[in-house]
Amino acid sequence: KAGVTQTPRYLIKTRGQQVTLSCSPISGHRSVSWYQQTPGQGLQFLFEYFSETQRNKGNFPGRFSGRQFSNSRSEMNVSTLELGDSALYLCASSPLPGGEAFFGQGTRLTVV
């Protein structure tokens, strides 16, 4: 059974640009969550999607958004990138919300 797949693995963008990251969950998993990891703040919850609906959102500005498709694949988008958005973005999938989370390898975003 394939694990959680995140693409791309690495990305370099300039300030002001926008970026879209993709996450394909484990087959059969319907809940997808996104997290940001930085050296200073550690891992922080961004948002969770289940059945194409955003169920929960962390304390991030509106520049961070996401969506989930009918096949449970999810994308997150960051608009008007800032230097501080440089981070490892991790996606996790679960069969259902609150279940055991399985993490992808992450996308390392560098904003220059």
Place this chain on the structure above:
Amino acid sequence: KNEVEQSPQNLTAQEGEFITINCSYSVGISALHWLQQHPGGGIVSLFMLSSGKKKHGRLIATINIQEKHSSLHITASHPRDSAVYICAVISMSGGSNYKLTFGKGTLLTVNP
């Protein structure tokens, strides 16, 4: 004060030593994860538990719901156990929504 506190922040051990990493939390939870993150970013879920004790190989995780405390033990530690160990709690947020809140992690280095 963080909702999830881990100790110690850094731990250096000699191969073969018994290791304990602690996690205390201040919110009501439905379950707790112990995660392992190696350099490069990928996160692996070691345990998800809501009561008692779980064992997998040389790893043991315990949780005391009344005391809001969990421990991760590694017996006969090995250099390949060197990683960051992260405690994460699953709590309810706004009705039936779940979210993961993370500790800052414990950097374990096991020397040969």
